Amino acid sequence: MFIGLALGELASAAPTSGGLYFWTYKYASPDWRNLLSWIVGYSNTMGNIAGVASIEWGCAVQLMAAVSIGSNLTFTPTTGQIFGVYAALLALNGIVSSTATRLIARLQGLYIVLNVLLCLSIIIALPASTPAEFKNTASYTFTGFVNLNGWSSGFAVVLSFLAPLWTIGGFDGPIHISEEASNASTAIPWSIVSAIGIASILGWAINVALAFTMGTDVDSIMASPIGQPMAALWDQRFMMGTSILTSCSRQTFAFSRDGGLPFSRYLYRISPRTQTPINCVWASVFVSLLLGLLAFAGPSAINAIFSLAVIGQYVAFSVPIASRFLGGIAWRSGPFSLGKMGYPVAIVAVLWMMFSIIIVMFPTTPSPTAQGMNYTVVVGGGWIVLCIIYYYFPVYGGVHWFKGPMANVELETESLSKVERVSVSLTGEKEFGEDSQE
Template sequence: MIESSKLEQKTSGDVQSVSEKDNVYVLDVDNAKLAELGYKSEFKREFSLLETCAFSFSIMGIVASVSSTLAFGMAELASSMPTSAGLYYFSAKLAPEKYAPLASWITGWANITGQVALVCSIDFTCAQMITTAITVNSDGETTLSLGATYGILLAILFAHGVVCSAATRILARLNLFYVVVNVGTTVAAIIALLVVSGDNKVSTKDAFTLFENNSGWMNNGWAFMLAFTSPMWTLTGYDSAAHISEETAGAGRAAPIAIIVGVFATASFGWILLISTSFVIPSISDLLGTTLPLPMGQVFLDVFGKRGMLIIWSFIIVVQFVTGAAQGVDASRVVFAFARDNALPGSRWWKKMNSNAVPVHAVWFVMFWAGILGLLGFSVTALTSLAGASVIGLYTSYSAPIFLRITSGRNKMQPGPFSLGRWSTPVGVVAVSWVTFVTIMLLFPPGQTTTPGTMNYAVLIVGFIFMFATVSWVTSAHKWFHGPVRNVDDVEEKHVS
């Protein structure tokens, strides 16, 4: 028995030793690949494949989508070049050498602007969810002002700053909790809507075919096309898997898988959720007339009553909160990477790491500017325009490297573990075409007759950012920004034997 016990211990020890050696080998390969891309490893690689998928999924939340094709092109790039720099690094390496710094500069600024604006949009919506709950709980007697909503936004941003400053291993584990809450709440909402509504559901024909034009545009076809912009706000952020690739073990494989899984899971759950919602809304016109800050709150109130609505709504608030937390991590990694390449004012400060290998200064950079952008929330029109501008900025930065991949970069990219092969060009064409279409749609106002109070100011926000990027490039940046900066010695590039 003693010998048997010793044998079991020895076998267990050998298995553990092999597992540890495998982990060390994977990390060596990851770090060697990063060194090949020009960067030294500064993060702790504590995101597993499952946690990376959970992170990608958590950022997007749940809503239907028609943009799934974009995920494939992004996954291929992330697999080939797994670095936190992500999109602007891809653009730099795939653009013609003469224009590489400019392509990197524009892509980087578009992505950072979209990332910070998305943090603001997500957290402001979370604040509105809280005010909606307060209004329902008081039976409409308490309606918080825009100033109070902004105060809630600042509190949420502060909480997210604390969460996003946590060590990598904590963030990795938190995302497993995020995805459980996200999926659990979505499934519960889908089932509850269909069951509790009972016989009050609309017919299947009306749920799938009834069309009501409440857009402010007379032409129904045009109104239908504008509806495609709705899911775009949620289906952003799946480049997050690329931005945490320096914190991921086996990043060349894990990042593309996380991107694809995140997009398809979100699109699938979202599609089912919207179908179930369509069965319990007798009239969109009546719904839009609600006095609640968010019409979806009225849907749940009508179906579940006050108590039921507050229960499910509290879980939805948690989902929105964790979505904002995940997006905060994503945005901070983009800021860190851009600062590492000395592309931001004060880059020396924003690329600093704390003792836990977390770019805490970049985290608070994101929260500060998200708070500044939140001032636009005092105007509903401005806030809506900001949401549209964040989508435009992000999708422009998504499509730029894909466009370069299928044009000047066809023969430049060294495929990673995930490659589209001969499908790269057709998938890329579809992705870029879709982004072009939806970007144009996002610039149009909600109605064909506009006033200063109903105008879509996304074009001004986006125009200002691109004007800033262009002017700064022409007047200064072209002299000192030359694209991604190598910070690793040749000795560090060698694979560890």
């Protein structure tokens, strides 16, 4: 919630699809803003694409687990079969995310209703249908502790943060559709905060319902041949995939519009029919498909994309929040403002994200084998290293041509005494002529 509040203030002050990298450029020190904006743009893109890949992979795995249940466990999917379902889900979500904004908005409303109903069905139906012998006491539900992986109990609790960090992590989703939203300076920050609040309450209630009804034999649950006890939720995951792919494509569009990505001139084009960045949608699908190939390297490799989503986003969130206070640039708040509380909220948010980035890189067990290693640092670190190499690459690197968000629309506005030309960036800034008055 602290992260959402800090981002909400930025979104209210300057709502734009470029969001995170635009705010970094706007508020960071002039000496560092180009490089920091570049890193944030690539980190945000990485986090969003990894989010798409992890959600779709989770959906594919749970769907195949449901098929396994339906066959009385006579069917066990191969990695290739799961990858095929994963590719099909990516394609299906790509089609949905390529449609007109108005249709996507209507679908989002439907997704919200269905998600809430699915959550309530678990919270209500699961306890009602669970035999008495599997129901746990309140004492076990709220104070019971099981450590399965060999770490000290305290550190085991810390490592268990990965699931909620990944689950409630798409804070920038509303930000990337700012340019397609009405009253964005108010609607976007409130959508971030309310989504986090609702997800936290419903998620907590679901976990309480599960803890009350799961019995006490945690080992047998973890050792189930199905491998996915929550397979019944696969359809909820699909809805999440459509939402984050839409958000991811808008971030890719905004960054490519400013020339930040390879092949930007082809990516940022808007479809004249749907008025959506179709090329960015399918570019995101393609890179997500490539990330899915990690599955053939083993479970640990594919699991890295779940942590990669957290790391990419937290790097992209931390830098603009910190830049607002450390860059020395004047701050003008929007309608959504925390006032004097903005500074302590930002400190807590940034420290928490720095701590979380370290935690999600740890392996499940204290003495991992090559198969059990957490490869997030390799995949995520490799992405960051490559983006920095690309920035400083001789002649062709971003350091020679990337100047941050660019003004690319011109409007004529009438002042009290004259008509002045105003260059308005699609990312939200205005550049006035020397003799004009704002």
